[in-house]
Each structure stands twice: as structure tokens, then as C-alpha cells.
Amino acid sequence: MKGLRRAAPLSVVYAFMDAVRWRPHAESATPRRDRPIGLYVLEAGGCEGCFMEIESLAGSAFALEQAGFVCVSDPEDADWLLLTGAVTRVCAEMVDRVWRAMPPGRSLIAVGACAVDGGPFPAGYATLGGLQALTPVRRSIPGCPPSPQDILDALQELARL
Amino acid sequence: MTGMGRLIRGGERLALSHYRLEAAQWAEMLSAPGPTLPLVSCWVDERSASVLVLEGDRPLLASTPVEDRRYLAPSSRFPGAEWGERVGYDLYGVEAMEARGNGAPALDEGGWTSTWPLSGQPAPAAGGLRPLAGSHLLRPEQTGLSGPLEFSFEVHRGAIRTVEICAGGAHRGVVSRLLGKTPEEAMPLVSRMTAGGFVAHPLAFARAVAQARGLLPGPGIRDVWMILLEIERMSIHLLDMARTARGVDAQLLATHCDHAREAIARACSEQGVSRRLMDMVTCDGFCDGLEIVPLAQAVHATMQPRLAALEELQRVFAPRLKGFAVLDTRLAARFAVGGVTGRASGRGTDMRRREAGMRLEALRTTGSSQGDARARDGLRLSEIRDSLRLLERILGSIGLDDDEPAPDRTGEGIGVVEGARGDVWYWVRLKDGRIENLHVRDPGVSLIPVLESMLRGYPVSRVPAALGSIGLSPSGIAQ
Numbered sequence: 001m002k003g004l005r006r007a008a009p010l011s012v013v014y015a016f017m018d019a020v021r022w023r024p025h026a027e028s029a030t031p032r033r034d035r036p037i038g039l040y041v042l043e044a045g046g047c048e049g050c051f052m053e054i055e056s057l058a059g060s061a062f063a064l065e066q067a068g069f070v071c072v073s074d075p076e077d078a079d080w081l082l083l084t085g086a087v088t089r090v091c092a093e094m095v096d097r098v099w100r101a102m103p104p105g106r107s108l109i110a111v112g113a114c115a116v117d118g119g120p121f122p123a124g125y126a127t128l129g130g131l132q133a134l135t136p137v138r139r140s141i142p143g144c145p146p147s148p149q150d151i152l153d154a155l156q157e158l159a160r161l
Numbered sequence: 162m163t164g165m166g167r168l169i170r171g172g173e174r175l176a177l178s179h180y181r182l183e184a185a186q187w188a189e190m191l192s193a194p195g196p197t198l199p200l201v202s203c204w205v206d207e208r209s210a211s212v213l214v215l216e217g218d219r220p221l222l223a224s225t226p227v228e229d230r231r232y233l234a235p236s237s238r239f240p241g242a243e244w245g246e247r248v249g250y251d252l253y254g255v256e257a258m259e260a261r262g263n264g265a266p267a268l269d270e271g272g273w274t275s276t277w278p279l280s281g282q283p284a285p286a287a288g289g290l291r292p293l294a295g296s297h298l299l300r301p302e303q304t305g306l307s308g309p310l311e312f313s314f315e316v317h318r319g320a321i322r323t324v325e326i327c328a329g330g331a332h333r334g335v336v337s338r339l340l341g342k343t344p345e346e347a348m349p350l351v352s353r354m355t356a357g358g359f360v361a362h363p364l365a366f367a368r369a370v371a372q373a374r375g376l377l378p379g380p381g382i383r384d385v386w387m388i389l390l391e392i393e394r395m396s397i398h399l400l401d402m403a404r405t406a407r408g409v410d411a412q413l414l415a416t417h418c419d420h421a422r423e424a425i426a427r428a429c430s431e432q433g434v435s436r437r438l439m440d441m442v443t444c445d446g447f448c449d450g451l452e453i454v455p456l457a458q459a460v461h462a463t464m465q466p467r468l469a470a471l472e473e474l475q476r477v478f479a480p481r482l483k484g485f486a487v488l489d490t491r492l493a494a495r496f497a498v499g500g501v502t503g504r505a506s507g508r509g510t511d512m513r514r515r516e517a518g519m520r521l522e523a524l525r526t527t528g529s530s531q532g533d534a535r536a537r538d539g540l541r542l543s544e545i546r547d548s549l550r551l552l553e554r555i556l557g558s559i560g561l562d563d564d565e566p567a568p569d570r571t572g573e574g575i576g577v578v579e580g581a582r583g584d585v586w587y588w589v590r591l592k593d594g595r596i597e598n599l600h601v602r603d604p605g606v607s608l609i610p611v612l613e614s615m616l617r618g619y620p621v622s623r624v625p626a627a628l629g630s631i632g633l634s635p636s637g638i639a640q
């Protein structure tokens with residue numbers, strides 16, 4: 001009989017246990033729903049700072065899923081569109097395409113100063129500026145950039161409405 | 162001094178490293194016998210075309226006047242100059258004669274309010290977005306990058322053959338917003354150039370401005386800048402490692418990278434500074450209230466204990482990255498690819514090594530010539546170890562004097578910073594205390610011409626993983 005073969009060094013097991021130990025917990029609960037709220041994140045022409053903070057929120061250091069949200073990679077699965085960055089004129093078509101692909105009941109959320117009102121990149125030859133001047137949004141999350149916790153708090157608040 | 166370097170220095174000296182060449186001298190320089198100096202950047206406006214090259218590790222800037230809206234294309238000698246020529250055409254309508262490539266727009270995809278928006282006589286916009294060539298598209302929202310870059314490919318039997326990049330979605334007209342401002346007024350915007358360089362970009366700008374003003378920041382400021390830069394390096398390396406890991410389903414490694422990056426952000430926040438060190442660098446130093454020693458100690462204490470697990474996990478998952486998205490050493494040299502991607506492909510360039518006051522003994526990472534995603538990832542982790550060592554050394558001798566002389570005040574300056582994603586360069590010319598002209602070169606620009614070779618042969622579905630492993634910043638490239 002063959003002996004058991006170790007799949008990975010023992011320290012990897014410890015690393016796994018560490019990752020489990022660090023697993024974050026949502027501090028305040030979002031009301032339970034049948035399914036998590038699908039978030040589609042789209043950068044439309046900022047410095048990428050807000051996008052990266054949402055990427056952190058969606059990563060392992062935050063409890064996004066426990067809080068009742070899931071990041072989706074297909075707009076057809078999305079309930080809320082989280083837009084970051086000022087909308088460049090070239091990206092307007094992309095924003096429109098993604099928005100149209102989302103199912104009815106969708107919501108638009110501006111994350112960060114750029115997405116809200118253009119922030120440091122107001123309207124110019126290449127930019128349309130923020131969503132404020134373009135279309136109604138369900139929620140604006142200020143900050144440059146807002147922290148992942150700020151974003152999570154705002155999303156949870158919105159989910160409770 | 163090389164033949165090319167000698168010819169550049171034969172021009173009229175405008176500033177510390179800047180020479181003006183008449184059209185004939187420019188043509189002679191472009192056909193100079195002997196080796197081609199590595200090109201850092203090429204840029205063009207209505208008045209002049211410029212190339213910034215490296216002679217050894219020293220920058221050398223050559224400019225020639227634009228006449229009748231034309232100039233002899235530097236890409237006839239420097240293949241990497243093509244991107245700058247195309248940007249120059251898009252923004253100013255200035256034509257490069259005898260240019261390489263197909264001359265496709267770099268930034269103007271047709272949605273702007275005017276054509277050649279920065280020229281003296283902008284033309285009406287054609288209207289509508291330019292249709293992309295290529296049989297397959299990767300939409301800006303599908304690249305896995307944090308900004309909008311669009312790719313189109315020719316694909317044969319499922320394998321990529323050619324790649325075209327459209328960066329217009331990420332162009333915000335930053336340079337036009339900076340012209341006419343004082344450096345102090347410009348700094349908040351420079352600090353938001355790209356999240357991959359919240360420290361690196363403003364620091365390169367601050368160095369360029371200091372040189373233009375004939376100032377030399379003291380050793381105390383210099384050391385604070387170095388510490389901020391190393392903290393950013395660790396954080397961005399962890400981000401790029403997490404993305405690379407996710408690209409090959411190495412979730413456990415990605416988890417550890419996420420936690421380490423977030424721990425650094427929290428350590429910064431707990432020390433009263435912004436999570437990603439935004440707005441820390443000012444033109445003449447750093448923001449009020451920054452306590453650099455406790456900040457460096459906190460980040461060091463946070464990061465050091467995490468290294469062993471990261472190294473172990475990286476060893477386990479490294480085989481998945483072996484041979485993936487290889488950048489050939491000759492191409493890396495030809496296009497002067499910097500940063501981790503260049504150093505993983507045989508280039509030795511690390512601009513930190515030429516800095517006054519650098520604790521060179523801390524920089525122990527040696528490069529690689531493998532050129533694949535594994536080599537890049539290995540270097541990132543090794544450089545995090547160097548960053549921690551560098552923090553220790555700087556804390557041990559903070560503010561240690563050296564005797565570098567201040568430059569002459571010429572109103573023009575070049576600043577460089579070895580950022581996490583490579584060498585960030587700023588050239589600035591001041592007039593009456595305001596920015597008369599400016600060029601920003603993000604390290605991602607040197608990756609554009611080599612991407613096709615790195616992606617060739619893969620299915621389009623593998624492109625996001627490949628892009629993740631090279632750390633591209635669309636907002637930095639397109640500004």
C-alpha cells in the first residue's frame with residue numbers, strides 16, 4: 001500500500017488556517033433576502049483609486065458576501081451598478097451598454113467624488129464629468145477615495161431601505 | 162559618451178540635461194552610428210518633438226522644433242517612440258514623418274468634443290466612436306484591469322496573432338488641466354494621476370519641480386519620500402500578486418495578499434494618514450502632521466510577520482505561472498521596459514540605485530531572465546523583503562546628510578521615481594512660477610509595444626490573467 005502523500009508543505013496548512021482565522025465578519029447585518037444583491041463594478045475614467053477600494057472590499061479582507069452582496073462579472077446578473085471614475089466621453093457607450101444589459105429593477109450608485117460630480121476631472125474635451133449632471137443615481141458615496149468600510153456601510157444602508 | 166549621446170550634446174543646451182537640435186541635427190541623431198540609447202519617452206506638442214533617453218542611468222532630453230506641423234519621426238530609430246507620436250497627433254494634429262506602425266489613434270477614439278483638442282486650431286469632432294479592427298474584442302470592462310483599456314485581436318485557430326490597444330477610455334485630459342497652474346495648485350491633481358502611483362507620481366513631479374527651481378530637498382525630506390514610496394511599493398506589489406494569483410486560481414495566496422495589503426492600509430489609517438498615502442507628498446516635502454517614524458514602524462511590524470507565509474504559498478503556486486506571458490529579454494531591452502516586468506526579463510534598471518542617500522545595501526533583489534509571470538511574481542515578493550530592509554536602514558539613520566549639490570535654477574526639471582510598477586518620469590517647464598509645459602510618462606507606456614508578443618498564441622480568455630501579472634495602469638498610460 002502506498003503511503004499517504006503530502007499534498008503541500010505543512011506551512012501551507014497553517015497559511016490556510018490563518019486565512020480562516022482572519023476571515024472577516026460583517027459588523028452589522030443586512031436584512032436577509034432570498035439571494036445576495038449582485039454588484040457590478042465599472043470604472044469609467046478616474047484614477048482607479050475608488051475601483052481598487054471596491055476590489056479590496058470584494059477581496060478576502062472584508063465580509064462582503066456575509067453582508068448580503070456578491071460581485072458579479074456579468075451585468076445580466078447584477079442588481080446594482082457601482083460606477084467609479086469620471087465618465088469619459090469614450091466610456092459613455094460602455095456605461096450605457098452595461099446598464100442596458102442589467103435586468104429591470106437595477107440601480108445606479110456613484111462611488112467616489114469622480115463618479116458623483118467629476119471630482120478632480122470635471123467635464124472637458126474628453127470627459128463628461130460625474131453622474132450628477134448626467135442621470136439620476138440611487139445613491140452617491142462621497143470620498144476620494146471612500147474606504148472599503150465607507151462603501152460597505154453605504155451599501156448596507158441602501159439595502160435596508 | 163556614445164555617438165548618439167555626443168550628437169545630442171552637440172545641440173543648444175536648454176537646461177541641465179536638455180538639448181535643442183535643429184532639424185538637420187535631429188536627423189543626424191536619429192541615424193547616428195553605434196548603439197541606440199534606451200528610450201524612456203517621446204512626446205510632441207505644436208512647438209517641438211522630444212525624446213528622453215538614458216545614457217547609462219542619466220537622462221538626456223533632446224528636442225527639435227516642429228515645422229509646418231511636421232517633424233521627422235523618432236520611431237524611425239526608436240521603435241518605442243511610436244506611442245508618443247500617435248498621442249501627439251491625437252492631441253495636437255502634428256504629423257510624424259517616416260513613422261513606424263499604422264498610425265492608428267492612441268487616444269482619440271472619436272468621442273471627444275473636438276479633434277486635436279490641444280492645438281491652437283482644434284477642428285470639429287468627427288462624431289461617433291471609431292470602429293475597431295480585429296476579429297475579437299476584449300471590452301474595457303472585461304480585461305480584469307482597474308481602468309478602461311480596450312483590446313482588439315486577430316485570432317487564428319483560437320490563438321491570438323495580433324493585438325491592438327485603445328486607451329481613449331482612460332484619457333481625462335490631465336495635462337491640459339495642469340497647464341497654467343502653479344506646481345502647488347497642480348499637486349492635488351498630479352496626486353490623482355493613477356492609483357498605482359499615489360506616491361510615485363507626485364514624487365516624480367516634486368523632484369522635477371525642485372530641479373526646475375534649483376532646489377535640492379534636504380536629507381530629512383528625501384528619507385520621508387523614500388519611506389512613503391517603499392510602503393506604496395509593498396501595497397501595490399501585493400495587489401498585483403493577488404491579481405496574478407486569482408488569474409491562476411491560487412485563492413489562498415490571493416487571500417494572504419489581500420489581508421497583507423489591507424493591513425498596510427489600516428496601519429496607515431491608524432497613524433492618521435490616508436489608507437493609500439494619497440496627498441502625502443507636497444512640492445517641497447510632505448503634508449503637515451505626517452509622523453514618518455511611527456508610520457514606518459507600524460507598517461514594518463504589520464508586514465514582516467506575513468512574509469514567511471507569502472513565500473511558502475508562492476513556492477507552492479509558482480508552477481502555475483511558469484512559462485506564462487513571457488516577455489523576451491531582447492524586447493525588454495529594446496523597449497526599455499522597466500519595473501518588475503523589465504527586471505524579470507533581464508533588465509537591471511532600478512532608478513532607486515542612482516538616488517542620493519539610497520541605502521544600497523538594502524536592495525538585494527537580483528533580476529531574472531526568465532521573463533514569465535513566475536519570475537515577475539517572485540521579484541515582487543523579493544522586493545517587498547527589500548522594502549522592509551530599506552525601512553529598517555532608513556529608520557536607523559534617518560536624515561543622514563550627504564553632499565549632493567543643488568542644481569542650477571533653469572526653470573526646467575526632470576524627475577524620476579522607481580515606483581511599484583516601474584519608472585515614473587515627469588518633465589516640467591515653469592514660466593513665471595506656473596507650468597508652461599509638462600510631460601508625464603507612466604511605466605505602462607513601455608509595455609504597450611511588447612504586449613502583442615507576450616499575448617501571442619494564447620486564447621483571448623487568458624488575457625486578463627496575463628495583464629494582471631504585468632501590473633498595467635490604464636489611468637497612468639492614458640491620463
Ligand code: SF4
Binds near residue numbers: 049050051353
Ligand atoms: S474619486 Fe478620487 S480616488 Fe476615486 S477615482 Fe476619482 S480621483 Fe481617484
